[in-house]
Structures are given as C-alpha cells and as structure tokens.
Amino acid sequence: MSKIWIIDDDQGIRWVLDKALQRVHLQATTFDTVDSLLTALKTSQPHVLVTDIRMPDMSGLELLKKIKHDYPDIVVIVMTAFTDLDSTVEAFQGGAFDYLPKPFDINDAVSLIQRACEHSQMLNLNKKSMAESADIPAPSSADVGKMMTQSHSKxxxxxxxxxxxxxxxxxxxxxxxxxxxxxxxxxxxxxxxxxxxxxxxxxxxxxxxxxxxxxxxxxxxxxxxxxxxxxxxxxxxxxxxxxxxxxxxxxxxxxxxxxxxxxxxxxxxxxxxxxxxxxxxxxxxxxxxxxxxxxxxxxxxxxxxxxxxxxxxxxxxxPLRERKDDIPQLARHFLRLSAASLAVPVKQLSNEVLEALCQFDFPGNVRQLENFCHWLTVMSPASLITMDDLPPELLASLSAKVEMGSTTKGSQLTHQTQPLSYEQGSHSVSPYNNVGKADITIAEQGGIQHFPSDWEELLRLEVQKRLNSDEQSIMDNLNKIFEKAVIETALHYYRGRKIDTANRLGIGRNTVTRKLKELDLEA
Missing domain, CATH: 3.40.50.300 (P-loop containing nucleotide triphosphate hydrolases)
Structure with a gap:
C-alpha cells in the first residue's frame, strides 16, 4: 500500500484529507510542522507527500526543493491558495507532480492523490528497466525510419x-x-x-x-x-x-x-x-x-x-487513419524518442488512451502523432498517461466522433434491431439485454425509439410496493437504483469510456469514478 504523508499547519485540512483517503482505503500520516516531517524522513520515506505552500517555519516550495534533493523518488503535491503564475511555475520547475488549489473539491483532491500513488508505483517499476537500458544509445531519426518500416498494415x-x-x-x-x-x-x-x-x-x-x-x-x-x-x-x-x-x-x-x-x-x-x-x-x-x-x-x-x-x-x-493498427506501436516509439531527447523517464499509455488514439483520425498523420507524444511527455504529470491527460481538443474531437457514429448507427439499424420490451412488475427493469461488443441502438420503424410512456407508472408501482413493505429510506434506495441504471447503461453505450459517459450525462469524470465504487459497478 502506498504511504501518503500530509503536512499543513491547518488542522482542518489535515483532518479532511485523512478522512477522505480512508474512505478509499488509503492511509495517511499527517504533520503540522516541517521540523516534525524532516525528523520522520530520517527513518522512513513516503511514496507521496502533500504539502501546503505557505507554512510558518518553511515554505512548501523550499521544502519541495529539499525533498527533491534528498529524496528524489518522493512524489510531491503542492497545495496553495495563491494560484499565481510564479508560484505555479516554480512548483513545477522544482519537481512537483501537480498542485492542488485551495479551496479544493475533496473528490478532486483524492483523485489527484490516487494518481500520484500510481505515478510512484510506475516510477518504481521503471527504475529497473531504465537501469538495464542505461547503456542503450538514444533513438535517432534512423530509428524513426525503421519504425515506419515496421507495420501491421497490408x-x-x-x-x-x-x-x-x-x-x-x-x-x-x-x-x-x-x-x-x-x-x-x-x-x-x-x-x-x-x-x-x-x-x-x-x-x-x-x-x-x-x-x-x-x-x-x-x-x-x-x-x-x-x-x-x-x-x-x-x-x-x-x-x-x-x-x-x-x-x-x-x-x-x-x-x-x-x-x-x-x-x-x-x-x-x-x-x-x-x-x-x-x-x-x-x-x-x-x-x-x-x-x-x-x-x-x-x-x-x-x-x-x-x-x-x-x-x-x-x-x-x-494516411494514418487507414492503418490504425500501427498507432500503438508508433505512439510508444515516439514516447521513447521524446523521453530520450528531454532526458526524462519514458511515459506509458493506459489502455484507455490507446483505444482513444486509435479512434482519432490524425489529419496530420504520423507527424501529428509524433508531436502529440512529445506534448504528452512534456505536459503529462504522471508516468502513466490517462484520459485526464489528453488535450481538450482531442477529447472534443473524440466526443464529436462518438456522437456522429452513434447517430449514424441508429439510422442504419432502423430495420435491424428490435424494440425493447419492459415487463411490468419486474423488480429490475434493465434498459439493455445481451450486451456484447457492439454498440446498442434502440430503433423502430420510425427511427430511434423512446422509452415506454408508462415508465413513470412503473416507478409509482415500485414506490407503492416498498411503502407496503414498511421499507425505510425509500428515496435513497431508489436514487441508487436510478443512478446505477443510468451510469451502467451509459458506460455500456460508450464501451466503458468514462470521459464520454461523464460528458453525456453532464457530470464530472471523477463523479463517475466515485459512483462506480459506491454502487459496486465494474468499470
């Protein structure tokens, strides 16, 4: 389990973060002074350190500099209520993983700390492979040519x-x-x-x-x-x-x-x-x-x-859009090139990001993919690149493509799909059946079918049934059922892509992640 340390002279901040991390089964050790933290570092080191930027005995930026000099493997998050350009740039130049502006959303804070823990784990995994490859010369332009002449495309x-x-x-x-x-x-x-x-x-x-x-x-x-x-x-x-x-x-x-x-x-x-x-x-x-x-x-x-x-x-x-099977191999190669040119550890792409890249058309072709990988090497804070690290323009393009694709499929499958039937009296009304790899489109002869008009009546019957059984907290229980049905259906529709699900439902990606855990749904 990752060791997380938190230092802040504000007892309330320490308490809130500690309790929030406990909810996601992460343990934190808190400190109220820099001296107590430095004393503890002599005998043990955390994987992740969360520090405030303004403290009485030493600023967070000074502490960051000392930590990175003495303990370079510790991943540091800087909290600050002063989100000015100078302090932000200084934090990143000092080696901070990311900064957390105050006041912060507690779910965003927990999500950031979880990413920092993943980053720490990835660093440890990469240390051995980087040591083994230390004598390997940096990739050259000739290596790019060699990569270009290795393709799965017919x-x-x-x-x-x-x-x-x-x-x-x-x-x-x-x-x-x-x-x-x-x-x-x-x-x-x-x-x-x-x-x-x-x-x-x-x-x-x-x-x-x-x-x-x-x-x-x-x-x-x-x-x-x-x-x-x-x-x-x-x-x-x-x-x-x-x-x-x-x-x-x-x-x-x-x-x-x-x-x-x-x-x-x-x-x-x-x-x-x-x-x-x-x-x-x-x-x-x-x-x-x-x-x-x-x-x-x-x-x-x-x-x-x-x-x-x-x-x-x-x-x-x-063009690259006609040989998308080559994208993962090329992307990994360009990430290695960028890491070598910048003298930084090689970053890895999550499966979700690889899937997203394979859906993008890359109008600038291989050159655009190379520039994109260089951008990720510079801008992504973690060793493992996730959907949160992708630039907004790429996410917007992917979302627009999904929207267009789902509309097209709906019109194409008008005469091929059967309307869904709902059975009254059922305790679980599922809006999908036999979910497979293909997108699900609900269609009838007139186009996309709307949900049955009597779904509100079904809800009333369910409420009446629960009232008759003396059930307590009915509203809370039904809300969970509703949220589970909506999120699960949307995730299936977007094949597990959380960012598309969140955008379509009008909620944050972190909210989707939290609800998956709360409702015992598999991502």
Whole structure:
C-alpha cells in the first residue's frame, strides 16, 4: 500500500484529507510542522507527500526543493491558495507532480492523490528497466525510419515489398501521400536498401524555398554569376552525385525549373547558373507530393512530360487513419524518442488512451502523432498517461466522433434491431439485454425509439410496493437504483469510456469514478 504523508499547519485540512483517503482505503500520516516531517524522513520515506505552500517555519516550495534533493523518488503535491503564475511555475520547475488549489473539491483532491500513488508505483517499476537500458544509445531519426518500416498494415507491407524490388535499381520513384504521412522516411528507406546506401541522400523541399533561390539551390552557381556570388557553389544535384536526390513537394516547383529538371533527367547533365561547361552527375531521383499531379497537369501548372518522366514507379503512402493498427506501436516509439531527447523517464499509455488514439483520425498523420507524444511527455504529470491527460481538443474531437457514429448507427439499424420490451412488475427493469461488443441502438420503424410512456407508472408501482413493505429510506434506495441504471447503461453505450459517459450525462469524470465504487459497478 502506498504511504501518503500530509503536512499543513491547518488542522482542518489535515483532518479532511485523512478522512477522505480512508474512505478509499488509503492511509495517511499527517504533520503540522516541517521540523516534525524532516525528523520522520530520517527513518522512513513516503511514496507521496502533500504539502501546503505557505507554512510558518518553511515554505512548501523550499521544502519541495529539499525533498527533491534528498529524496528524489518522493512524489510531491503542492497545495496553495495563491494560484499565481510564479508560484505555479516554480512548483513545477522544482519537481512537483501537480498542485492542488485551495479551496479544493475533496473528490478532486483524492483523485489527484490516487494518481500520484500510481505515478510512484510506475516510477518504481521503471527504475529497473531504465537501469538495464542505461547503456542503450538514444533513438535517432534512423530509428524513426525503421519504425515506419515496421507495420501491421497490408497497404504498408505492399509498399515494403515494392521497396525491396525497386531499391537496387536506379529507377525514378514518385511517392504520394498526405502531409505528415512519412514520405521522406520511405524515400530514405528506398535509398538505404539500395546500391547507393553509402552515397549521399540529399533532400530539398520545393515548396519551402523561394523561387528566386530554388534554382541556385538545385544547380549551384559560378563565381560572379550574380551580385553576392563571391565564390563557386555546388547545388544539391552535385551534392547528391552517386547517391539519391529527394525532391519533396515537387508539385510546387515553378514551371521554368521543371524544364531544367526535365533536361537533367533526360541527359544527366546541367549548367550551373552563370556556367558555360556542363556538369555531369549520376543521381537517382525520388520525388514526393501531397497533391494529385494529374490535376496539376490539367491546371497547366505542371509539365505533362515531366510527370511521365517521374511517374515510373509510384508509391502511395496511406494516411494514418487507414492503418490504425500501427498507432500503438508508433505512439510508444515516439514516447521513447521524446523521453530520450528531454532526458526524462519514458511515459506509458493506459489502455484507455490507446483505444482513444486509435479512434482519432490524425489529419496530420504520423507527424501529428509524433508531436502529440512529445506534448504528452512534456505536459503529462504522471508516468502513466490517462484520459485526464489528453488535450481538450482531442477529447472534443473524440466526443464529436462518438456522437456522429452513434447517430449514424441508429439510422442504419432502423430495420435491424428490435424494440425493447419492459415487463411490468419486474423488480429490475434493465434498459439493455445481451450486451456484447457492439454498440446498442434502440430503433423502430420510425427511427430511434423512446422509452415506454408508462415508465413513470412503473416507478409509482415500485414506490407503492416498498411503502407496503414498511421499507425505510425509500428515496435513497431508489436514487441508487436510478443512478446505477443510468451510469451502467451509459458506460455500456460508450464501451466503458468514462470521459464520454461523464460528458453525456453532464457530470464530472471523477463523479463517475466515485459512483462506480459506491454502487459496486465494474468499470
């Protein structure tokens, strides 16, 4: 059991927290002075320490600093009635797990302390694995590429097979896919699995460089070719000689440069800006775009002959929403990358969060997932990432998707589902039967069926029955039955997702968690 210590000079705060923790079977030791706490620390240490920020003999921030220096494994929560920016930032920079603003909701306080206990347990579990992996070098960008080429998706496995066949040749490759889907990583994989792997891989984004500079970037320039050209400069084609040149966002290349590129592809040579002698290069071209080049040709902004020259082998990278089985593996990998770059312990995703991520469409694809994992590494206070740690915009998107999905299913199943029947006189009227893995939709020919109009009469009969039996506390007993039916039905509807259940019922997630325990419901 986790050891919890509480220090506050306010006896009322200590008493309230102690009693609230006892209700959830957690034991706390309380202290009223810093001296008594420091004396106790010499012989024993807690897993979690809850400290007030303002105390007579030492401030909570000073105590936090001392604790983190002498006992770094103790998880510290700072209580404060002064929720100003400076004290909040100082608390987090000092290593606080989180802060608890006064006055606080007791259920929120207990929930936070429980999360701190889970965090402490996770830290202890991670210490051994981190010690074992201390000699393992930090993941590099090459590791991301390797991860990208490990997929459960059939479409990605087809791409891997294609890479295996085309990599040894010099054939030009056109990679298409949405922004952030990993086109450059696939291009690198083609290069690294071919005969040119020991030669340069040079990448340039045609959309990121101004038109006036792009020509010089690609082809270089001679000394004195223009004002400021004080020396000869090689372009990307020469830098990639013998290797691979990756032309990203080729669809945005200006028409006049498309003409020069076409000549290089056809002849294998070009002239530097201001040059009079041809420069011969041996370069494999891999191009990529998020735009349909056929449409660009029809619009007159992309040369058709260049399109056919590039479109020898085309690889379409599917968006992340089409290969959601890869999300858990990628997310864990990006969390390891972020932890290594920030020199912090690797954080873990709860099953609930993994399920939520697999429901999200990730319009920014792999890049968005990587940024999201980096955000979690920085912002999540605990080692185990839960639904409470997700950013509001992601939760809102998931809730909207669930709403849309449930409405769509309701209309689709109009003629497939049977209306529910209610048996009068039953002691337990259940709004669902044979609950399985699929969402439950109540439908009839006219659309979604409403509950029977006589449910109030059934309630009156139940009340009358309990009155006749001399039952006491009828209101309290019926309220428990009502709450249990509502929460249990909503949880089944949302497949156990507490945040969606809470949002739909109009109550807090912590309230749902508390009611599950009070009503003996399984989450």
């Amino acid at each position: 479409s990605m496995q087809e791409i891997f097979r294609a890479i295996g066949r085309l990599a040894p040749s010099k054939v030009t490759v056109l990679i298409t896919g949405e922004s952030g889907s990993g086109k450059e990583l696939i291009a690198r994989a083609v290069h690294e699995h071919g005969n040119r792997k020991n030669k340069p891989f040079v990448a340039i984004n045609a959309a990121a460089i101004p038109k006036d500079l792009l020509e010089a970037e690609l082809f270089g320039h001679e000394k004195g070719a223009f004002t400021g050209a004080n020396q000869l400069r090689k372009g990307r084609f020469e830098e990639a000689d013998g290797g691979t040149l990756f032309l990203d966002e080729i669809g945005d290349m200006p028409l006049d440069l498309q003409t020069r590129l076409l000549r290089v592809l056809a002849e294998g040579s070009f002239y530097r800006i201001g040059g009079t002698q041809p420069v011969h290069v041996d370069v494999r071209i891999i191009a990529a775009t998020h735009q349909p080049l056929e449409d660009r040709v029809e619009q007159g902004v992309f040369r058709e002959d260049l399109f056919h020259r590039l479109n020898v082998i085309r690889l379409r990278i599917p």
